[in-house]
């Protein structure tokens with residue numbers, strides 16, 4: 001019954017206890033027996049479990065018998081907390097009427113929660129502040145509630161206090177959801193209008209889509225139509241996750257559940273699209289949420305060129321489950337055949353690389369990530385460059401524009417100085433600063449390329465982990481940018497080229513050459529490493545030739561150490577790439593990332 005449905009999401013910063021609270025809800029509503037309750041059912045992928053982060057949003061449908069004796073259907077949609085995946089948060093919120101803002105009562109509000117709460121408020125959701133981990137001695141719910149009011153600006157007087165770990169206060173949260181989150185609107189008799197919240201590929205079923213029914217109903221056996229493509233499919237199955245998959249005859253208005261319709265390709269059911277009936281369609285799509293653009297690109301190559309075909313197959317399979325993944329073939333003189341892959345951010349890149357290696361057994365070399373540049377040529381052409389190799393000769397370039405982000409950093413007062421200094425160093429322009437209690441929010445505009453470098457790590461280190469960071473793409477803006485090339489024994493290594501600001505080129509070039517000098521192993525001959533801009537050499541250093549048989553001397557008597565060393569070498573070999581006569585380890589290709597590390 002529509003009046004007894006509550007759709008809600010949980011907004012929380014990483015580690016503030018969202019998954020633990022979700023598990024509690026499932027336990028309380030008896031969605032699963034204790035034994036079936038694997039440690040953390042919601043984080044289903046192995047990789048997620050290991051990293052302790054939630055990558056994909058998932059929905060769970062629970063029956064809850066409230067204190068008033070009536071039974072309600074609770075649909076809650078889990079969301080990831082990391083900035084790379086904030087688009088998944090906004091699309092999860094799209095399907096809800098309410099959101100729990102879960103804040104660790106011993107930590108306080110973080111930038112990501114602020115941003116996501118604003119998204120929820122913009123979408124007219126009822127936001128319920130929940131203070132978690134009240135069992136911890138360091139918990140200070142009053143201070144954190146005050147902070148929620150100061151920093152986010154929402155009323156926190158009727159905050160909920162819980163310990164997801166012990167279960168204390170969890171019932172109160174469920175009751176508050178029933179009382180304060182409105183039931184879904186929508187007309188059960190109108191033509192079907194359903195929003196696709198997520199789609200993924202299942203080896204047996206094909207594409208499975210998670211949908212929210214806005215109007216009408218969707219039943220097994222219906223003929224449905226995907227509105228953007230106009231293609232029609234027979235609905236094989238609909239149902240909900242409890243969190244076990246449970247088939248139902250139909251999904252009714254206001255409900256959230258899955259649809260299987262024999263769609264073989266993930267592009268056949270794009271996230272954000274609208275489903276309707278083929279014979280009695282609705283007139284318009286559910287107004288969509290923002291389409292996401294990959295912002296970070298890197299070249300990935302197999303260590304062994306024989307693995308190229310496997311690599312291509314693996315990427316195709318991975319994309320079935322990750323429609324945000326973009327790739328196209330790339331050829332590098334240094335690394336051979338590979339792919340240029342577009343990612344949502346650095347974390348996304350790491351996860352994709354790790355899945356390719358772990359699930360598909362590939363050995364990969366990744367080049368330093370780069371952002372997309374707009375290049376205006378004298379001929380009046382506007383090019384989109386996601387690979388430094390594609391940059392036209394300097395003489396042809398009128399203007400290079402780089403992506404600028406709006407960044408918002410939240411931190412305790414004492415870190416304002418070092419954080420500001422870091423942002424300046426990263427070519428940031430301060431836009432705003434607001435004091436809220438003991439917290440300070442600073443808004444900066446900054447080139448995305450600087451964030452791609454090592455901004456997260458540096459921010460963490462200068463603020464001892466207390467600063468949190470959130471960003472949004474703002475615009476492209478012209479800047480004085482040049483390509484920095486690296487030559488090894490006179491040969492340009494295309495995979496090491498990158499685009500930098502002219503003012504930083506000299507320092508970066510010098511630091512990079514020094515770093516490479518320590519990474520490139522000694523050979524039987526001198527290896528010259530040079531950094532150049534155009535034809536001008538800006539830095540150089542030399543890896544001296546090896547004297548004969550150094551290892552034999554060092555490890556003469558100790559057999560076990562020698563064996564270890566050999567094993568290590570074998571391990572290292574896997575990640576080496578032969579460049580002309582010089583072997584270069586994987587590390588070298590990422591050296592570009594951290595050349596300005598001064599901490």
Ligand SMILES: Nc1nc2c(ncn2[C@@H]2O[C@H](COP(=O)(O)OP(=O)(O)OP(=O)(O)O)[C@@H](O)[C@H]2O)c(=O)[nH]1
Nearest residue numbers: 015016017018019020052053054081133163164165
């Ligand atoms: N003491 C205490 N620890 C808690 C409580 N709730 C969660 N934790 C712990 O906090 C850590 C993070 O909890 P998760 O539920 O995984 O956090 P999350 O917000 O889901 O994290 P992501 O999935 O990465 O976004 C875990 O080690 C939990 O055991 C609580 O109420 N009290």
